[in-house]
Amino acid sequence: MVASASSTCSCNDRRTQFTSDAVNWDVLSSLACKLxxxxSSHWGDQVAGGYNLVRFLHLHDSQNTTLVARVPLRSESSMDAEHDTMISKRIESEVATMEYVESHTNIPVPHVYHHSAHAKGEVGSPYILMSKVEGVPLVSVWDDMEDEKRRIILRQVVDILLELWSQRFDKPGPLFKRAGGGEGKDAWCIEPVLISPHDMDLRHGILPASYSNAAHYWLAYSNAKIDDLCNSNFGYQDKIYRYSQAWFTRSLxxxxxxxxxxxxGFPLTPGDFHSQNIMITDVDNSPRITAIIDWEFSSADFVTSFGQYPFFIVxxxxxxxxxxxxxxNVRDQETFNELILAAERIRTPVGGPQLSRLISNSYGIYLFQQVMVTDQVMSYTAYPLLFxxxxxxxDNFTGEYCGALMDHGILKKDEERFDKERNAWLEARGILGDDEVGHDLKIGDFKDLVSKHLDRFKDGGNVREWLASVN
Structure with a gap:
């Protein structure tokens, strides 16, 4: 019952190779054959995404069953206790979410045959072993679909979203399956843990489960982001502009x-409800969704985070x-609005706001979240759209608005503070050199550095003036 460990992957990503080498594929295939x-079996294609390595295992049984083995991408530099714990929690939550959806809704998902959330063991890596679903990713055909066929798909998407909308939890956060449900049954629960690498930059206890509503959560998140901005990149020339953008975003x-x-309550929200994770079949006639795959980073979430258009029509x-x-996209959103409004009229509401109304008015919230949680390049692109x-x-009102805030308005003192930092940084760089005074110093690091060499800075200079203002 040993499978061939040959691979057809041409990916040059070092993480892919490191991950593939760390896994004992023979042990994993033997486990699948036993289950x-x-x-016997043999390994087929291997593909890598942003977070995972996927291999297809072909069983030599009467049904010619194909399984999907998915393992999280790793690198030597990322193998620390915190990273391993996050990966373990991520897999635990993804499996629990898929099992919950499979048992509590009519939404088709891959069936999980086996999984391990830990690297220790004979396989050598966490993994999920699941069924391969029929069909092709929607992304491969969506752009060429006629309007009527897109309408058929959107009607099914609406049904899926309304089912998830009806699944409510008492707090936001990732879903887990634990023993203790009574009569020997398992129970699903929300746990306050980090499972997304996007959260790693904010270490201020900003966990959704700690907040009862989206307003309080995003206020805490915004304050933490502004605090990080103020304390990093000491002396950065354009920090005041980034600060004013963060201040404006928080004010919304x-x-x-x-x-x-x-x-x-908080609806169950897919982590990436995009067209590459929606599998469909019968494309040429009446397209049908066969499964929603990739439930990684899913969680119970705030109503406003759930109540947005699917990404592939935005x-x-x-x-x-x-x-x-x-x-x-305008046509597809109009179709979506029509379909979800009609569907809501014939369903028993869970209580509270109607999803159709929230989604039709969600553009500002979508842009706000893009500014808040995406990387710096995306944030700078989304910010003008939000403004x-x-x-x-x-034309140029963004610059005029920020200029008014900084030069004459409520951010004038902040601009003066950043100017002092800039001048102190320039003086220190001129005296200590480029190697000592980099562009990515935190405020505490800069303070320690210039304090160590204080005798090299003259009285009345920018460095000593700045030190006096923060001591």
Missing amino acids: LKAD IPSLFDPSLDIH DHPFWPKDHPLRER AHVFGDY
């Missing part, structure tokens, strides 16, 4: 997030104004 009572929270929306912030798919959504698209 499904197959005499009361108008974007209504605390009362979350009093009816304009990407990087798109130019004349992008050819913008017009199509224009609030004020209208006026």
Whole structure:
């Protein structure tokens, strides 16, 4: 019952190779054969994504069963206790979510045959062993679909979202399956842990489970982000502009997030409800969704985070104004609005706001979250769109607004503070050199550095003046 460990992957990613070498594929294939009572098997294609390595295992049984083995990508530098714990929690939560959806809804998902959340063991890595679903990813055919076929798919998407919308939990956060449900049954619960690498930069206890509504959560998240901004990249020339953008974004929270929306509980929200994770079949006739795959980073979430259009009918912030798919997305969103409103009228509501109304008014919240949680390049791209959504698209009004805040308004003292930091950084760099005074110093690191060489800075200079202002 030993499978061939040959691979067809041409990926040059070092993490892929390191991960593949760390896994004992023969042990994993033997386990699969034992579980499904197959005499033997062989490994097929291998593909790598952003977080996982996937291999297809072909069993030599009467049904010619194909399984999917998925293991998290790792690197030598990432193998520390904190990273391992996050991966373990991530897999535990993903499996629990898939099993919950399979047992509590009519949404088709891959069936999990076996999994391990830990690297220790004969396999040598955490893994999920699951069924391979029929069909092709929606992303491969969506752009060429006729409007009527897209309508058929969107009707099914609406049904899936409404099912998830009805699954409510008492607090936001990742889902886990634990013993103790009574009569020997397991129970699903929310646990306050980090499972997403996007959360690693904010180590201020900013966990959704700690907050009863989205407004309070995003206020805490914004404050933590502003605090990180102030304490990092000491002396950065344009820090005041980044600060003013973060300040403006935070100021929108009361108008974007209504605390009362979350009093009816938190719906189960897929981590990446995009077209590459929606499998469909019968594309040429009446397309049918066969499964939603990749439930990684899913969680019970705030109502406003759930209540947004599926990503594949939303304009990407990087798109130019004349992008050819913008017009199509407008049509698809209109179709989606029509379908979800009709579907809600015949379903028993869970209570609280209607999902159709939330989604049709979700653009500002979508842009806000893009600014808050995406990388710096994406954030800078989404910010002007958010600003224009609030004020209208006026030439140079963004610069004039920020300039007014900094030069004459509420951020004037902050601008003066950052100017002092900049001047102190320039003086220190001129005296201590480029190697000692880098561009990525935290405020505490800079303070320790110049204090160590204080005798080299003259009285009345920028460094001593700055030190006096923070001591």
